[in-house]
Amino acid sequence: MKRWVYTPSPLLQKTLAERLTTFPREPSMAVYGLRLLGMVLLRVVFALYFRLRIEGGRNIPRSGPFVLVANHASHLDAVALACALPARQWNHAYAAAAQDYFFGSFFRALAAIVFTNAMPFDRRDDPVKSLELCADLLHVSHEALIMFPEGTRSADGVLQRFRSGIGRLVAGTDVPVLPAFIAGAFEAWPKGSTVPKPRRVTIRVGAPRRYAASPATREGAQAVAEDLRQCVLELGECGRAS
């Protein structure tokens, strides 16, 4: 008789807190269920309180890998972008979140995982390893990523320099990169403020860009980052003009 093969979960003997910070995560029924509720709740809150408007949402692919790149000036950014995702991508698009902040406390980690499907990004000690993890997600698991290449929230709402990590991730590959601009999130909930104000938030998603022809070098990566920053800036300005 053939013996049954058991493959126990690697999470079995870990505590709940350890389970939350383990990445890559395996699909979990509980997290998917909570996320379904969370997404509905987010959409209601964003529709009523922030009167969220999404322009160019159709640019986001319904399946397959992509990188969504946006400006970062508020804690609302990642959850606002989650509202722009098509339902099929809810469990497949990972928001790169600062490990030192979002995975430092249990409830923050839980909220980040449920609402934004956060992946812990170690921006301080080992960003190279985190970038490799991102590359695996994109190229091996064919999942999607949401990134804020500024690396941190802008204190004054002005777009900062883009780090070259995004370039290293996509230069020389055929993964579509979508620039997006989030307007109003800074006014609603800037850095340092405790309670979000009811201001309109608008997300503008640009057409996908590909960098297959860019060289996978330091200069190539910087050029990609600079190009994406220009795209995001333009999206921001075209909103101001209209």
Place this chain on the structure above:
Amino acid sequence: MNELHFTDPVYVFYAKIWGAILLAGGLALGALALARRGSATVRSALLTYRSWWVIAPLMALPLGFGRTAIIPAVTLLSLACFHEFALATGLYRDWYFTGAVYLSIVCLGIVTWIRWYGMFLVLPMYVVALLLVIPVLRNRTEGMIQHAGLSIMGFLYFGWFLGHLAYLTNLPHALPYLLFLTLAVALNDVAAFTTGKLFGKRALVSHVSPRKTWGGAVGCVLVSAVIVAALRTKLPQFGPLQLVLSALIVGVGGQLGDLVISVVKRDLGVKDLGAVFPGHGGWLDRFDSLIFVSPLFYHMIAFFFGKGMSLSPGG
């Protein structure tokens, strides 16, 4: 039993016993820790002891809030135990089967809530039917006997067996029975651990659990007899026969429940089934004996005192 029990004399009595045992245990362990500083055994015992301060209130609160809290609490416990089992076997990757078992356990809770005894007894038939049909509906065969088999065991053992603990709330005198059972099984676990360390050399079942000895097993049954004798006045309706049966069910059944989960763990090659309670392991490591004891204790009561439950011959 729908009202709050926090001021019920039986509840207060058992709360005092729990408090006294926890305090006495703490003092004894504290003295031991001072006498034998740095001993690894004492340190692990302290860890196990600390967890009891979490486990005891976790059991005491639903018992105090009555049936409205006990049934959901037992259902959640069943779900947690099955979840650990699914993680340990790898069944959790198959959402069709695990989802079906989770739903079935919730159904069992509802059936218990509305006191539908007939359905409580035949629900396993419907669940087995559902689980066996899942591969047919999915048009899949590979590995399906394993998944269905593990799911059936999961529902029957962690859902239905443990579900009898919740169904006890539908019997008269449920509160004293539940308080007795939770205390006796907990003390029995501690006794099994201690007597196993102190007495006996001949291994009971060397392949399943090398540390369990015959001396420990007999000592454990004796301890549970003493517990039953000490609590006999708090067990309504019970005569000598029921008291002897209770001692055997708790003393023998408790150890068997422990060994059943040991077999599962050994076969899977895992040490613990979780890390919820430091020093104990997971939910399943803590409540393994209660799972085995609950249905036996329930049906003993139903057999002798369950009027209209048709469990005695010709009844």
